[in-house]
Amino acid sequence: xxxxxxxxxxxxxxxxxxSMIGIEVHWAILQYVLGLPFMAFIAELLYLKTxxxxxxxxxxxxxxxxxxxxxxGAATGTASEFGLVILWPNLxxxxxxYIYFPLYAEIFAFIMEVIxxxxxxxxxxxxPRRVHAIIALLAFLGAWYSAxxxxxxxxxxxxxxxxxxxxxxYAGWKYGGGYPKIELYVPGTxxxxxxxxxxxxxxxxLQGMDGSGAWVLMPVSxxxxxxxxxxxxxxxxxxxxxxxxxPEYAEDQAILQMPVKSLIDTIxxxxxxxxxxxxxxxxxxxxxxxxxxxxxxxxTVSGFTVLAAYILRMVRMPSSASxxxxxxxxxxxxxxxxxxxxxxxxxxxxxxHELGTAVAMYNPEKFAAMEGTSTQLxxxxxxxxxxxxxxxxxxxxxxxxxxxxxxxxxxxxxxxPGISLGFSCRPPLIIHYLYYSKIILGTLLGLYALLVVFxxxxxxEPPTVLAKLGLAAPIFAQLVSFLGWATREIxxxxxxxxxxxxxxxxxTVNPPSISEAVLVASFFIMVLAALTYLVWRLLWIPGRxxx
Amino acid sequence: MEASVLFMAFTFGxxxxxxxxxxxxxxxxxxxxxxxxxSGDSGLVKVSRELMRFYAATYALGGxxxxxxxxxxxxxxxxxxxxxxxxxxxxFGISAVFIIIHFFSIAAYWYxxxxxxxxLHNLIGIVLALSAYLIPLGFRATFAFLNIPQGLRxxxxxxxxxxxxxxxxxxxPTFLPLYLKSLxxxxxxxxxxxSGSYAYRVLRRxxxxxxxxxxxxxxxxxxxxxxxxxAALGFWYAISLSGVEYKFNNIFGGLGWSVGSxxxxxxxxxLFLVKMALVAIQVLAIAYVFHEKITGAPELSExxxxxxxxxxxxxxxxxxxxxxxxxxxxxxxxVADITDPAVxxxxxxxxxxxxASILDLTRTNPxxxxxxxxxxxxxxxxxxxxxxxxxxxxxLYGKEREG
Numbered sequence: 026x027x028x029x030x031x032x033x034x035x036x037x038x039x040x041x042x043x044s045m046i047g048i049e050v051h052w053a054i055l056q057y058v059l060g061l062p063f064m065a066f067i068a069e070l071l072y073l074k075t076x077x078x079x080x081x082x083x084x085x086x087x088x089x090x091x092x093x094x095x096x097x098g099a100a101t102g103t104a105s106e107f108g109l110v111i112l113w114p115n116l117x118x119x120x121x122x123y124i125y126f127p128l129y130a131e132i133f134a135f136i137m138e139v140i141x142x143x144x145x146x147x148x149x150x151x152x153p154r155r156v157h158a159i160i161a162l163l164a165f166l167g168a169w170y171s172a173x174x175x176x177x178x179x180x181x182x183x184x185x186x187x188x189x190x191x192x193x194x195y196a197g198w199k200y201g202g203g204y205p206k207i208e209l210y211v212p213g214t215x216x217x218x219x220x221x222x223x224x225x226x227x228x229x230x231l232q233g234m235d236g237s238g239a240w241v242l243m244p245v246s247x248x249x250x251x252x253x254x255x256x257x258x259x260x261x262x263x264x265x266x267x268x269x270x271x272p273e274y275a276e277d278q279a280i281l282q283m284p285v286k287s288l289i290d291t292i293x294x295x296x297x298x299x300x301x302x303x304x305x306x307x308x309x310x311x312x313x314x315x316x317x318x319x320x321x322x323x324x325t326v327s328g329f330t331v332l333a334a335y336i337l338r339m340v341r342m343p344s345s346a347s348x349x350x351x352x353x354x355x356x357x358x359x360x361x362x363x364x365x366x367x368x369x370x371x372x373x374x375x376x377x378h379e380l381g382t383a384v385a386m387y388n389p390e391k392f393a394a395m396e397g398t399s400t401q402l403x404x405x406x407x408x409x410x411x412x413x414x415x416x417x418x419x420x421x422x423x424x425x426x427x428x429x430x431x432x433x434x435x436x437x438x439x440x441x442p443g444i445s446l447g448f449s450c451r452p453p454l455i456i457h458y459l460y461y462s463k464i465i466l467g468t469l470l471g472l473y474a475l476l477v478v479f480x481x482x483x484x485x486e487p488p489t490v491l492a493k494l495g496l497a498a499p500i501f502a503q504l505v506s507f508l509g510w511a512t513r514e515i516x517x518x519x520x521x522x523x524x525x526x527x528x529x530x531x532x533t534v535n536p537p538s539i540s541e542a543v544l545v546a547s548f549f550i551m552v553l554a555a556l557t558y559l560v561w562r563l564l565w566i567p568g569r570x571x572x
Numbered sequence: 573m574e575a576s577v578l579f580m581a582f583t584f585g586x587x588x589x590x591x592x593x594x595x596x597x598x599x600x601x602x603x604x605x606x607x608x609x610x611s612g613d614s615g616l617v618k619v620s621r622e623l624m625r626f627y628a629a630t631y632a633l634g635g636x637x638x639x640x641x642x643x644x645x646x647x648x649x650x651x652x653x654x655x656x657x658x659x660x661x662x663x664f665g666i667s668a669v670f671i672i673i674h675f676f677s678i679a680a681y682w683y684x685x686x687x688x689x690x691x692l693h694n695l696i697g698i699v700l701a702l703s704a705y706l707i708p709l710g711f712r713a714t715f716a717f718l719n720i721p722q723g724l725r726x727x728x729x730x731x732x733x734x735x736x737x738x739x740x741x742x743x744x745p746t747f748l749p750l751y752l753k754s755l756x757x758x759x760x761x762x763x764x765x766x767s768g769s770y771a772y773r774v775l776r777r778x779x780x781x782x783x784x785x786x787x788x789x790x791x792x793x794x795x796x797x798x799x800x801x802x803a804a805l806g807f808w809y810a811i812s813l814s815g816v817e818y819k820f821n822n823i824f825g826g827l828g829w830s831v832g833s834x835x836x837x838x839x840x841x842x843l844f845l846v847k848m849a850l851v852a853i854q855v856l857a858i859a860y861v862f863h864e865k866i867t868g869a870p871e872l873s874e875x876x877x878x879x880x881x882x883x884x885x886x887x888x889x890x891x892x893x894x895x896x897x898x899x900x901x902x903x904x905x906x907v908a909d910i911t912d913p914a915v916x917x918x919x920x921x922x923x924x925x926x927x928a929s930i931l932d933l934t935r936t937n938p939x940x941x942x943x944x945x946x947x948x949x950x951x952x953x954x955x956x957x958x959x960x961x962x963x964x965x966x967x968l969y970g971k972e973r974e975g
Contacts, residue, residue, distance in 0.1 A: 103638070
């Protein structure tokens with residue numbers, strides 16, 4: 026089976042692709058929403074410190090780009106939101122029911138963003154300089170606050186709070202013990218009807234009891250099955266739960282007629298209350314790394330895009346251009362080059378590392394696919410680059426640790442014995458190429474920024490050929506960002522929420538036809554093309570001298 | 573009434589005002605520019621650009637409050653979103669597509685001003701207007717479905733696999749009057765709000781510019797016509813609701829007009845009367861200005877200008893009251909007709925208790941019912957509203973500074 030066939034083999038392939046296109050368009054735009062206001066803020070601070078008009082001009086140009094992409098982002102975000110509701114309604118229902126708080130708190134982020142973004146623009150020349158700088162600060166904090174909220178939900182989907190992975194870097198896979206497992210709090214009202222010994226024989230571990238219930242570690246195979254039954258509308262009498270009822274409740278009609286969803290709701294509601302209604306997603310073990318990496322991605326893409334915009338201006342500098350304009354363009358170019366170098370260095374060595382180690386620890390199946398520890402791959406990029414031997418040290422801090430072997434992951438670890446899912450539980454191996462392509466391109470971008478800054482430092486400006494190469498930097502930066510995001514999202518399959526809900530459960534019962542999916546996908550691609558054109562026109566034309 | 577319902581009403585109220593203004597701006601801006609250019613009236617073109625600037629600045633605000641509404645809905649009523657998500661592919665899909673087209677037409681129209689050739693720019697203006705009219709199409713189809721769940725079908729005996737028969741859903745008797753009423757209402761209220769804004773400007777600055785005068789005088793007959801059309805469409809909508817006993821009686825029962833059993837569950841006729849009073853203010857204000865004009869007054873008097881400011885505000889409040897009346901009159905149900913035994917019996921028996929639960933506005937998500945969340949919402953919304961008012965102040969009245 027080819028790696029593409031494997032990826033398409035999980036349920037709802039067309040709708041996954043459709044969502045991928047819609048959300049990627051939104052994600053590509055968000056890079057600038059996260060990065061440009063921060064850069065504008067720094068430029069405005071430089072203006073406040075030096076009083077030089079060139080920094081004000083740069084800040085205004087960056088803010089203008091930011092406003093444009095924010096408005097597009099609001100439109101594509103709305104479309105993406107509707108897309109999620111109509112393609113993955115069960116996921117949305119689960120998110121709204123149990124991990125709603127960050128989404129709820131993001132409302133205030135949206136409003137904060139839109140108010141301060143417009144104040145940033147319309148307040149120029151109408152507000153005192155320092156007040157305006159505070160507005161600029163609030164504008165980028167609004168965007169980052171929004172990111173902090175949504176990334177927490179996404180982090181929960183990658184590694185939910187309470188997940189216990191199935192891998193030990195020294196002992197290997199732990200599927201034999203029923204792992205991966207997830208911590209749940211089972212209220213006494215539910216516990217009293219369940220045969221705990223039977224559940225223990227299925228892999229459940231009792232962690233501790235209090236007056237009102239018990240903490241358990243539940244195998245994800247059981248959790249997945251119950252989530253599926255809940256959203257399929259099963260009642261206890263048709264559920265696997267019937268086999269773990271205590272004998273005295275086995276024929277109790279009140280229990281047998283109960284919807285599985287009600288029972289699951291009782292357990293999940295109690296669990297979320299115990300962990301923290303407002304904090305549950307922020308406690309995801311991959312949250313910190315994910316947030317830093319997402320912000321770093323936005324800053325990196327923005328930095329390289331601004332760099333390319335000013336290279337273009339230098340290349341097309343009219344011979345009649347004033348010294349003032351030349352100085353502005355040179356300064357903006359230097360600013361963007363240094364900014365890009367600092368951010369990409371941090372992104373690779375600190376933020377990316379933080380996220381990578383968390384994924385290795387808490388989502389080892391995905392990590393195994395990222396590293397491509399499989400004989401199914403004819404070309405292993407990790408081996409080719411010599412990263413294979415170094416990776417245990419990077420991921421686990423010990424050269425003697427072992428990487429998880431993909432081929433040893435049971436294809437049915439997410440299913441209960443005797444239940445056929447019709448798809449493999451192993452993550453798609455395609456992410457090995459996505460991930461290593463990202464690493465290679467990201468490293469090249471970093472080296473490019475290093476060279477440019479080196480020449481700026483030693484000679485005042487880089488060689489023309491080197492500078493012109495930077496024109497392609499935004500495309501590569503966006504590509505790196507896309508590959509990182511794709512690794513994250515595609516690599517989670519077949520799970521939608523790792524350890525809890527697979528894509529088939531999350532999916533709508535009324536999916537669009539292929540022609541409808543193609544039509545909407547084409548529309549989104551046209552949106553991205555139109556946006557690219559608009560950014561080009563609006564960042565380039567107004568910045569030209571005399572315009 | 574639940575805090576969740578009030579939060580949703582609050583955000584929806586702001587959203588709907590901005591959206592209605594957006595529909596009016598999307599019509600008025602390209603029209604005024606086209607007319608100004610055709611007649612060589614630079615004043616009209618200037619007014620058009622001013623309105624476009626305001627629209628470009630507030631467009632995203634409306635979108636954000638719309639998103640806030642849907643997130644409230646998701647957080648407080650996740651079961652409803654989960655159920656509706658399976659059904660609303662086409663209506664939501666239509667709206668989502670036109671939202672994006674509309675956004676791009678705003679950007680292209682704004683940034684293409686004096687950069688694109690006139691013919692192309694005017695063509696984009698047409699797209700701007702048409703997309704504004706088509707965004708509500710999907711949403712109003714959904715609202716009609718919430719009146720009468722026409723087209724709801726089930727694939728299995730348990731009812732867990734539901735789908736929407738689109739043709740039947742579009743034949744919902746409440747859809748067309750609701751959609752047309754929404755468009756005409758938006759245009760009418762928007763025209764009056766624009767007239768009122770310029771009237772306020774005249775009062776504030778103490779002088780009238782020729783273009784403003786023509787704008788005010790030309791919009792008023794259309795606004796009056798819109799109010800007359802609203803009366804007819806409102807009556808049509810009321811008649812279409814006569815099959816939805818619960819809602820109809822909650823709106824009109826208190827006025828002595830009821831259907832079926834005649835039972836009034838929650839009397840919202842007072843809200844209907846408030847709405848009518850607001851309409852009366854608009855009619856009287858316009859009539860007064862007409863009267864003044866007919867009796868030969870050379871300029872709009874201060875009283876006329878003040879009445880126009882009042883009429884503009886009343887127009888926007890009418891929109892809000894109309895939406896609240898439409899929504900609250902079916903409280904506490906998401907689907908007004910769900911109380912009808914015939915509708916209830918068409919739903920497979922195993923699904924009935926689940927549906928009764930997820931369509932009940934009093935049953936909020938237990939995890940989203942804490943006092944902390946209530947305090948946070950009120951505090952954050954309050955602070956952000958102050959910031960929004962500050963923004964509008966800077967936008968409308970901010971003076972240019974040195975440096």
